[in-house]
Amino acid sequence: MxxxxxxxxxxxxxxxxxxxxxxxxxxxxxxxxxxxxxxxxxxxxxxxxxxxxxxxxxxxxxxxxxxxxxxxxxxxxxxxxxxxxxxxxxxxxxxxxNFFPLRTEAKHHVFFAAGIGITPFVSMMAYLKTIGRSFELHYAASGERECAFHGHIQTHFPSKSTFYFMKREEKIAKLKKALQNRTMGTHIYLCGPPAFMDILLEHSHELRYPEKFIHEERFQPEVRIENPQPFFVNLVKTKKTFMVSSGQTLLNALHEIGIDVPYTCRMGVCGTCEVGIEEGDVLHCDSFLTEEEKVGKMLTCVSRGIGHIKLRL
Amino acid sequence: MSRLNGFPFPFTKDQYTYSNNSVPLDPAKTITVTADYKNELELIRKLLQKHHQRCFRSLPLSIESQWEIMLLLFNELASCNPESFTFQKMGGECLFQNHLLAEEEAFVFRDVSTIDLEPLDLVGRHVQEDLIIMGDRHDGLFLEAGQLCFPSNWSLAFVQGMEFKSIHNQVPGIQNDGFIDKVERFISKIQPGAVWERKNWSITVTNKLDTPLETYSVWGKHRQEVTCENAGDLIHLRVEVQRLFRLPMNHDVLFTIHTYLLQLNDLIQQESWLKSFYQNIKTLPEEIAEYKGISTYRTELLRFLENHMEKGRRGR
The missing domain is CATH 2.40.30.10 (Translation factors)
Known part of the structure; x- marks a missing residue:
């Protein structure tokens, strides 16, 4: 907390x-x-x-x-x-x-960063070096001048780091190659803009890389609603009705009317703000609930109702 | 009445219920020092000396979390009980002073050459709690280390390295409605800095704190000796205050268990406790009574409690 x-x-x-x-x-x-x-x-x-x-x-x-x-x-x-x-x-x-912890059971850690997505890995590499564990970094940026922590990484982890400053197509081809032929027990970590993450994730699926060995931190919630629409909410237990405006999250709207739903991450990751759905269609935007759970539950911090929904609150 | 003060009476309802009864603790403390500190620490150290293999186990993967726990607990002891403990850390150099036992531990953080025991084993000799490390892995929670002197009929040697769900398999009804899965997900969601507490209860015949599976033949037979007459002396309500804490640095989970015993003769002094305890024993489903080892003497225990409730009514 x-x-x-x-x-x-x-x-x-x-x-x-x-x-x-x-x-x-x-x-x-x-x-x-x-x-x-x-x-x-x-x-x-x-x-x-x-x-x-x-x-x-x-x-x-x-x-x-x-x-x-x-x-x-x-x-x-x-x-x-x-x-x-x-x-x-x-x-x-x-x-x-921490929603992006290291899996310390890994035999080897491989980090893929693009742009400012390097930040969590700066901390992870320092930690792993201190405790003497095996890792490597693949880091894409538009050029050396734009590459955050370039000098720091060259100084502290020179033999473990590869930089990718070349043109986009070549960069993608090389990054994909770096994902291939990994030994068992290797954990992969991705952090960068959505397009970068999607390309590598998709390639990992093509390679049949086991999903539990791939970890990602996204700058944005999993699904971003470009044009949030207002919707109506009925609370079946407390018998309240209210509207969530386009600029508001359901979690905020609940708090405003005094319904104290607990929350932690506010980005659809931790699952704390889960509520039960009684009726209605929901646009799920979290990365926590399983597909089966999404039938009856939603995370109020990022997900929205469509039109009119009823919640078990 | 002193035995009643501070005893964590576990029953909040007059009927046995099955739930994830964890509550967040504020302030977030993982351990408690009680008046029994010296006696219990003496017993803990004796058990570790005589039965080390039974009371301490660790996998190599747990070492970083062991160090983190040692810092955490020494810090907590000193900050919550400054008159009894002192802890100083200058860079990596650490000094812990236990004024109650007139001892000190000097070590360098994360330097194994500066300590004779593993960190969890060392810090465990300064707290009343049993300490368990659940490693948070990509495929579940695993028991990766523990210092366990006061188990309630379980074996550290048996569960070492086991997955959370497998450890709890034998608890009756735990698979119903995916209950154990939800608890596991709850634990895996605990964020750094938060402490969650639950109370778990059972009954021990005699006042023995160390009741491991390995010595069942020694303490288990007393269950046959309970009568309506001696229940007040023999039976002890055993409460484990269990706390879960996410280790911020290494992301594993520390599970602490503080065990309290209260003799039935003391318990029945408090009328509301007597009534609540009676109702819970009475409504306990048979398979849970069996699991908790109460079935053998439940009739005698209930009669003893009924007699005292009757006495209470006549006394008014």
Whole structure:
């Protein structure tokens, strides 16, 4: 259960022209420890934003470090961090959660990153190196200049890393090749833009790679609704009716009318905010429920009703 | 009345129910130090000395989580009971002082050459809880290490390396409606920093805390000796306060078990407990009574409780 910590911005450093590294700390409280692949949630004026931690969990010195790529102006989370946050500022940060843990039983770990998707692997590689386990990195970026942590990776994991700066077709062909002929017990981790992940996932299916050995962290929920529509909700136990507007999640709407559905991740990953469906069609957008479960349940943080639905609340 | 104070009475309803009765704990603490600390630690250490193979088991994969647990528990002991324990960590160098036992442990974090025992074995000698590590693997939860001195009729040697569902296979009704699958999914969803607690109860005849499967022949036979007359002395309500905690650094699950015993003669002093205990024993399904080892003497136990409830009514 994540809780909010009041932290100070200790350092801001340029990682590339568009990516900055932020270091948060506290003089008052010991920061909770975290694992490789964990993220923190920043509470920003435009809402909550999640970023992977890039520190080595075993060598954490009361600091959380994240890397943020600027993809918006100051009205968006990344632009706000780049333009409006300075050294010495205070910021509210939820304690770390982890939806992308390492599978330490792996005989060998293979990381595939594209762009800013490198961040969880920076932490994972440092951890694995410290405990002396076997891993390798395949990292695609548009060029060395745009490649976050290029120098860091070259310094600390030179023999374990391959960079892919070539043209798209060649890049895809080489990345697919890197997925092939893996020995048993190898776990694969993917993090990057949806198109990158889909290509590699699809190829892993073609190779009949066992699904439980492939792990992915997506920047966005599994299914993104481009044009969310409003819908009506009936709660059959508490006998309430309300509308969820296009800009609102069902979870938020429930909280607004005082129905205290528990939640954790708000991205359709953890399953905490599950509710029972009594009647109606649902657009499932989570990556947690099984196909059978989706018949009678939905995750209120990302999934939406179509038209009019009835819930067992 | 002192035995009643702080005893984690487990029954919340006047009828036996089967559920995932876990609740989140705030503050999130994995262990508790009670007045029995010294006595129990003496017993724990004696058992580890005499029956190490029975009371401690670990797989090599568990070592990182063992270190994490050692830090976590030393930290928690010191921060919750500063007058009894102190813990300092400077870089990797650690010093734990146990003022209750006048001992100290100095070690370097993650350096096995600085400790004589495995980390879980070492820290387990400073807490009253049994400690179990459930490894969270891609294909389920597996029992990968444990220091278990006070098991209620189970064997660490037998379950070491086993998957969560296989360990619980023999619990009656646990497969119904996919119950055990839901519990496993619940555990695998626990996020770092959260502690979930549940109370599990059974009955021990005599006040013996260490009742492993391996010594059943020693303690199991007392079940035949219960009569309506001696039940108050012999029978003890045994409550395990079980806590689940997701280890933030290594993502495995720490399972702690703190075992409490309360003699029936003490329990019946509290009228509401007497009534609640009676109703639960009475409504216990036969297969659960059998599983908990109560069937042999359930009639005698119920008669004893009825007599005391009757006395209570006459006394008013």
């Amino acid at each position: 994540a809780y909010a910590l009041q932290l100070t911005v200790k350092k801001i450093e340029n990682e590339t022209d568009t990516i900055k590294r932020f270091t948060f700390t506290s003089d008052e409280i010991p920061l909770p420890s975290f694992g490789a692949g964990a993220h923190v949630t920043l509470h920003l004026p435009m809402g909550r934003r999640q970023y992977s931690l890039v520190n080595n969990p075993l060598e954490m010195k009361n600091e959380y470090v994240i890397a943020v790529k600027k993809i918006s102006d100051h009205n968006g989370g990344s632009g706000y961090l780049h333009e409006c946050i300075g050294q010495g500022d205070n910021i509210s940060v939820s304690s770390p959660d």
